[in-house]
Amino acid sequence: MSTAQDAKPFPPVERQLIVFDFDWSLADQDSDRWVLEVLAPKLRKKMKDLKKDVQWTDLVAMTLKDLHELGGTREQIEEALRIMPFHPAMVRGVSALKSRGKTSFFCLSNANIIYITTILKSKGLDNLFDEIVTNPAEWDESGLLKLRRRIDPSGPQHKCKVGCSPNMCKGDELEAFLERHRPDFDRVIYVGDGSNDFCPVLRLRKQDVVFCRRYRGLHNLIEPYEKEGRLQPRVEYWTGAWEVEALLDQL
Ligand SMILES: [Mg+2]
Numbered sequence: 255m256s257t258a259q260d261a262k263p264f265p266p267v268e269r270q271l272i273v274f275d276f277d278w279s280l281a282d283q284d285s286d287r288w289v290l291e292v293l294a295p296k297l298r299k300k301m302k303d304l305k306k307d308v309q310w311t312d313l314v315a316m317t318l319k320d321l322h323e324l325g326g327t328r329e330q331i332e333e334a335l336r337i338m339p340f341h342p343a344m345v346r347g348v349s350a351l352k353s354r355g356k357t358s359f360f361c362l363s364n365a366n367i368i369y370i371t372t373i374l375k376s377k378g379l380d381n382l383f384d385e386i387v388t389n390p391a392e393w394d395e396s397g398l399l400k401l402r403r404r405i406d407p408s409g410p411q412h413k414c415k416v417g418c419s420p421n422m423c424k425g426d427e428l429e430a431f432l433e434r435h436r437p438d439f440d441r442v443i444y445v446g447d448g449s450n451d452f453c454p455v456l457r458l459r460k461q462d463v464v465f466c467r468r469y470r471g472l473h474n475l476i477e478p479y480e481k482e483g484r485l486q487p488r489v490e491y492w493t494g495a496w497e498v499e500a501l502l503d504q505l
């Protein structure tokens with residue numbers, strides 16, 4: 255099996271965009287599940303039991319209310335986020351790429367803005383992203399984290415048929431970002447792991463690249479497409495963040 259170090263060189267470009275999924279891609283865990291695993295395993299089990307029946311963002315919002323009622327505090331949630339696994343090699347890799355200039359950073363995530371910014375801050379990465387698109391959330395005075403879907407369930411819904419969750423179509427969001435940041439980037443790099451990263455990957459071009467984490471939802475969806483030559487972008491696979499660092503160093 256080839257490794258990141260064996261990757262053939264990426265052609266030089268003037269201006270590139272790197273898009274990061276958050277959970278299990280930039281971060282080495284799933285933030286929604288992690289907070290409950292640290293603070294309230296019973297609610298973590300409830301989440302698992304209801305996953306098939308309740309839309310994910312709604313389910314996270316519901317369990318955050320439960321946690322609040324059980325006495326879980328804002329400080330406890332913030333501390334759980336700060337200790338969530340986040341690989342030092344990822345911090346090194348993105349910091350080095352950022353410092354070389356020429357790369358725009360975009361975070362596209364089904365987590366929420368409070369989780370993401372709290373974790374980034376704890377890693378000294380507050381200024382990494384040019385834009386973060388995710389579900390809105392805010393603390394109320396009582397310490398409850400109020401979470402909502404990015405797409406309000408009472409308004410118009412996205413029309414994606416690839417399998418994006420109702421709260422957000424990542425493909426639509428990527429296209430909207432590219433529209434806001436014209437002219438076209440010479441290269442787009444997409445770092446992802448989950449099945450909800452497949453939709454944006456399908457919208458990438460020949461000159462773009464996917465850094466796909468192995469053995470997770472995105473890998474399973476991409477593999478047959480790649481084998482049949484139905485995928486436009488080049489794909490590089492990785493397992494540990496140290497391998498992403500090696501790839502980032504080549505950009
Ligand atoms: Mg993910």
Ligand SMILES: [Zn+2]
Pocket residue numbers: 414415416417418422423424425426453454
């Ligand atoms: Zn979609």
